[in-house]
Amino acid sequence: xxxxxxxxxxxxxxxxxxxxxxxxxxxxxxxxxxxxxxxxxxxxxxxxxxxxxxxxxxxxxxxxxxxxxxxxxxxxxxxxxxxxxxxxxxxxxxxxxxxxxxxxxxxxxxxxxxxxxxxxxxxxxxxxxxxxxxxxxxxxxxxxxxxxxxxxxxxxxxxxxxxxxxxxxxxxxxxxxxxxxxxxxxxxxxxxxxxxxxxxxxxxxxxxxxxxxxxxxxxxxxxxxxxxxxxxxxxxxxxxxxxxxxxxxxxxxxxxxxxxxxxxxxxxxxxxxxxxxxxxxxxxxxxxxxxxxxxxxxxxxxxxxxxxxxxxxxxxxxxxxxxxxxxxxxxxxxxxxxxxxxxxxxxxxxxxxxxxxxxxxxxxxxxxxxxxxxxxxxxxxxxxxxxxxxxxxxxxxxxxxxxxxxxxxxxxxxxxxxxxxxxxxxxxxxxxxxxxxxxxxxxxxxxxxxxxxxxxxxxxxxxxxxxxxxxxxxxxxxxxxxxxxxxxxxxxxxxxxxxxxxxxxxxxxxxxxxxxxxxxxxxxxxxxxxxxxxxxxxxxxxxxxxxxxxxxxxxxxxxxxxxxxxxxxxxxxxxxxxxxxxxxxxxxxxxxxxxxxxxxxxxxxxxxxxxxxxxxxxxxxxxxxxxxxxx
Numbered sequence: 056x057x058x059x060x061x062x063x064x065x066x067x068x069x070x071x072x073x074x075x076x077x078x079x080x081x082x083x084x085x086x087x088x089x090x091x092x093x094x095x096x097x098x099x100x101x102x103x104x105x106x107x108x109x110x111x112x113x114x115x116x117x118x119x120x121x122x123x124x125x126x127x128x129x130x131x132x133x134x135x136x137x138x139x140x141x142x143x144x145x146x147x148x149x150x151x152x153x154x155x156x157x158x159x160x161x162x163x164x165x166x167x168x169x170x171x172x173x174x175x176x177x178x179x180x181x182x183x184x185x186x187x188x189x190x191x192x193x194x195x196x197x198x199x200x201x202x203x204x205x206x207x208x209x210x211x212x213x214x215x216x217x218x219x220x221x222x223x224x225x226x227x228x229x230x231x232x233x234x235x236x237x238x239x240x241x242x243x244x245x246x247x248x249x250x251x252x253x254x255x256x257x258x259x260x261x262x263x264x265x266x267x268x269x270x271x272x273x274x275x276x277x278x279x280x281x282x283x284x285x286x287x288x289x290x291x292x293x294x295x296x297x298x299x300x301x302x303x304x305x306x307x308x309x310x311x312x313x314x315x316x317x318x319x320x321x322x323x324x325x326x327x328x329x330x331x332x333x334x335x336x337x338x339x340x341x342x343x344x345x346x347x348x349x350x351x352x353x354x355x356x357x358x359x360x361x362x363x364x365x366x367x368x369x370x371x372x373x374x375x376x377x378x379x380x381x382x383x384x385x386x387x388x389x390x391x392x393x394x395x396x397x398x399x400x401x402x403x404x405x406x407x408x409x410x411x412x413x414x415x416x417x418x419x420x421x422x423x424x425x426x427x428x429x430x431x432x433x434x435x436x437x438x439x440x441x442x443x444x445x446x447x448x449x450x451x452x453x454x455x456x457x458x459x460x461x462x463x464x465x466x467x468x469x470x471x472x473x474x475x476x477x478x479x480x481x482x483x484x485x486x487x488x489x490x491x492x493x494x495x496x497x498x499x500x501x502x503x504x505x506x507x508x509x510x511x512x513x514x515x516x517x518x519x520x521x522x523x524x525x526x527x528x529x530x531x532x533x534x535x536x537x538x539x540x541x542x543x544x545x546x547x548x549x550x551x552x553x554x555x556x557x558x559x560x561x562x563x564x565x566x567x568x569x570x571x572x573x574x575x576x577x578x579x580x581x582x583x584x585x586x587x588x589x590x591x592x593x594x595x596x597x598x599x600x601x602x603x604x605x606x607x608x609x610x611x612x613x614x615x616x617x618x619x620x621x622x623x624x625x626x627x628x629x630x631x632x633x634x635x636x637x638x639x640x641x642x643x644x645x646x647x648x649x650x651x652x653x654x655x656x657x658x659x660x661x662x663x664x665x666x667x668x669x670x671x672x673x674x675x676x677x678x679x680x681x682x683x684x685x686x
Contacts, residue, residue, distance in 0.1 A: 056080055056116065057102065057225070057253070062279075063110035064097050071097055073110070075279035077272065081224075084247070084254040086264045086286060089274035090352070091489040091517045095257050098279075099123070099227050102255065115225075122223035124231065125214045130203040135193060138202050138213055139184040142220030146177050162671050175222070187216040190242040191235070192402045208234045219246065226250060229257045233514045236402040237540045241571055259518050261286055262542040353523035355471035355497070357531040360505035363392040364427035367506045367534055368413060373422035375405060375412050381420060382408055386560050388553075390506065394534040397545045399563055399570055400555035406538045409555060410436070410510050413536060433504030435512050440491045445484040449474050449494050452483075453501065472497040473520075488515035496524065507535040513544055542567050614677055621674040628667035635660045 056078060063073040071094030079085055087095045100106035101113060103123055122142070131138065141147060149172050156164040172178060188198050191212045197205075202213060211234040218226065228247075232240050240263065247254060247267050258264050264271075264286035271282045271289035282289040368390045375383040382405040390396070390413075398406045411417035412424065414434040426432075444452065453465045469479050472493045483491065492515045499507075507528075513521045521541065528535065528548040539545055545552075545567060552570075554563040563570065635656055638644060644653050 058114045059111070059279075060113070061111035062101075062108050062113060064094050064101065064106070065109045066094075066097065070277055072274050072277050072279045075111070077279070077281040079253060079255070079270075081253055082251065083270055084250075084268045085256065085270045085272055085281075086268035086289075087255065087257045087272050087274070088264075088286070088289070088518055090519055091487055093274040094279075095274060096229055098274075099229055099255065099257070102225070102227060119224040120221065121225045121227065122218045122221035123227040124211075124218045124229065128207055128210050129213070130210075132201045132203055134199050135188060135202055135205070135213055136181065136184055136198045139188060139216045139220050140180055142184075142217035143175075143180055143222060145175055145222070146172070146180050149175070149177060160672070162674060184216070184220055187219050187246075190239065190246065191216055192239050212239070215243075223252050225253045225255065227255045230259065230515075231256075232258060232260050232263060232540055235540055236406075237399065237542070237570075238401045238574060240540045241574060259513060259516055259521050260541050260543070261518065261521075352473040353471065353520055355468075355500055355523065356527050357500055357533070358503050360431065360503060360533045362429040362431075363505055363533065364429050365392045366390060367392060367427050367430055368432075369423075369425045370412065370419075371423045371425065373412060373419040373424060375408050375417065376420050377408075377417075379420065381558075383555070383558055383560060385422065386412075388413075388560060390534050390536065392505075392534055393532075394536075394551065395549045396534075396536045396551045396553055397549035398536065398538045398553050398555055404555045405558075405560075406555045407436070407510055409560065410434075410508050410536065410538060414508050430506060431502070431504050432506045432508065433499040433502060434508045434510075435495060435499055436510040437514060439495050440488070443483050443491060443494065446482050448480045448482055449497075450479045452494065452498060456498065456502065468501060469497060489517060489520070492516055493520060500527070505533040507531065507533060507537075509535065509537045509539070511539055512537070513539060513541045618674065618677040621670055621677055624670040625667065625674055628663055628670055631663050632660070632667060635663060 058078050060076055062075040064071045087098065089095055097106060101108060102115075103121060129138065149168055153165060153168040153172070156168060176183070185195075185198060189195075193209075193212070202210065205213065215228075215231055215234075218228070231243065235243065240260070244263055244266050247256075254267070256264070256268060266285075268285050269283070271284070271286060273280055273282065273289060273293065282292050284292070366389045370386050370388045373386045374381050375386060386409065398409065400406050408417060412419060414432065414436075415424070415426075416434075449469055450462065450465055453460065453469070457465070466479055469475075474494070474497070483494065486494070492512075496512065512524065516524065521544065525544055525547045528544075531548075535548070537545065537549055552563040552565070554561055554570075565573075638656050639660070643649060644656065
């Protein structure tokens with residue numbers, strides 16, 4: 056149970072939210088929503104113990120295992136598999152203790168630690184880590200690669216896998232889908248649906264939230280309120296609440312106007328002065344209901360393209376790849392006016408490479424790329440955020456692409472992307488990832504493209520901006536090609552799907568539910584194929600294996616007999632040791648008259664201790680020999 060009681064959090068002097076009171080119970084899956092900067096990540100930091108409340112009280116049971124995704128980008132030299140296994144802290148602690156016990160040749164301690172490892176599933180930990188990595192898109196060879204060999208996006212996947220590896224009571228995930236493709240998002244969605252602990256999730260992906268969550272905590276206008284149900288349930292309840300609030304506000308305004316009118320008309324009349332004064336006090340006491348701010352801070356549209364040639368762009372027998380290594384051979388694709396295409400396929404299949412080739416950033420290895428003379432292309436990709444001039448302002452960026460526009464015109468346009476007031480002239484460097492993404496999208500919209508190429512455009516955007524982008528793209532009159540893990544966006548803005556898989560780009564006849572079914576079927580076939588290969592290998596070697604097993608048993612028989620004798624000796628000496636310790640615990644043995652018996656017991660105890668040490672040493676040496684035979 057996580058108990059939030061009258062919580063207030065501030066960032067500097069600004070109040071993020073205040074008087075937040077709610078309880079999160081064990082096993083619940085809670086989505087946290089609200090615009091960027093409202094305090095969602097700060098609330099997570101508070102749960103992790105990295106941030107203290109400014110007012111109120113937060114409490115949770117002691118010794119809860121809280122897991123979260125590390126934000127640092129590791130560059131260590133050990134394998135991806137080992138890095139993910141580090142997420143199970145207790146496993147690593149037991150392994151370290153076992154290593155010490157082995158060096159100390161402490162057989163009893165080793166046995167205790169092996170039993171503890173068995174209890175926590177330590178012997179299956181490697182396979183558990185491998186399943187996590189497989190679900191997040193890592194092939195078997197990649198699992199053995201050094202962490203330092205992976206790019207930043209893949210390292211973030213490793214951090215996510217490490218958090219999932221932790222056998223946690225509470226799991227905090229802040230935008231976990233940002234670095235994932237659709238295949239990995241679908242896998243993670245299923246994994247989290249079966250997670251037994253308490254899940255706290257920040258995400259801009261509506262479908263992801265809908266499938267997983269059973270409660271929503273929404274932070275807006277300085278308040279944090281909890282709703283029962285998934286994100287769609289929350290939207291309905293919030294809409295009803297805002298409607299009721301608007302009705303109450305309008306009713307209250309009529310009442311205020313009536314009272315104010317009474318005060319204005321009669322406060323100067325002596326006979327009505329007391330009544331007027333009471334009305335004034337009533338106005339002062341009345342808790343004014345704030346008008347429901349149902350309007351999004353984002354308000355923009357794509358202007359109609361000036362020209363719409365047909366076709367806009369053509370790939371004719373194009374081979375796509377890097378350093379003469381082909382990823383997609385002989386791709387032929389024509390983009391016509393009005394096309395609205397979504398690209399499906401696993402990470403590494405070539406979706407982004409195809410978009411780069413369409414954009415002209417990646418030259419074809421073979422074939423021809425042809426574009427219309429009046430093509431005006433808008434290309435959005437994550438690397439373009441890095442191309443912003445960090446020491447310049449949003450206004451400066453627009454002044455570079457339109458020297459004729461007035462500052463007022465540019466400010467009005469930027470306001471539609473929630474860059475208002477002084478924000479327009481602040482330098483870009485300290486902007487959040489979401490603010491930088493909004494700025495790049497604003498620049499793209501301003502240039503009035505007739506073809507849009509969008510590679511994961513919703514990464515870092517909050518739900519309000521995702522919705523505004525979806526609405527704007529629905530009204531876009533040009534053509535578009537979209538890669539996105541956001542299923543709501545794909546459903547809303549595309550009407551044709553292409554599957555990039557196995558070196559081919561082919562039409563996909565179905566919807567996103569059909570694509571999910573395809574992925575499930577592929578995994579089932581892969582599992583059956585692996586099992587068949589394993590069965591075949593087993594059947595071929597079964598006869599040889601029986602022969603090897605028989606030879607091993609014959610070779611080990613003397614060792615096993617000796618080991619059994621050593622175990623019996625250890626047990627015998629343990630019993631004698633306990634009997635002597637029991638005698639030494641008797642108070643009368645220390646009487647003056649019992650000096651002789653005390654001396655005998657102590658001498659016998661010394662002999663038994665030495666005999667026990669020798670028996671345990673013999674047992675460990677025999678066990679090592681048997682282990683070597685097994686190896």
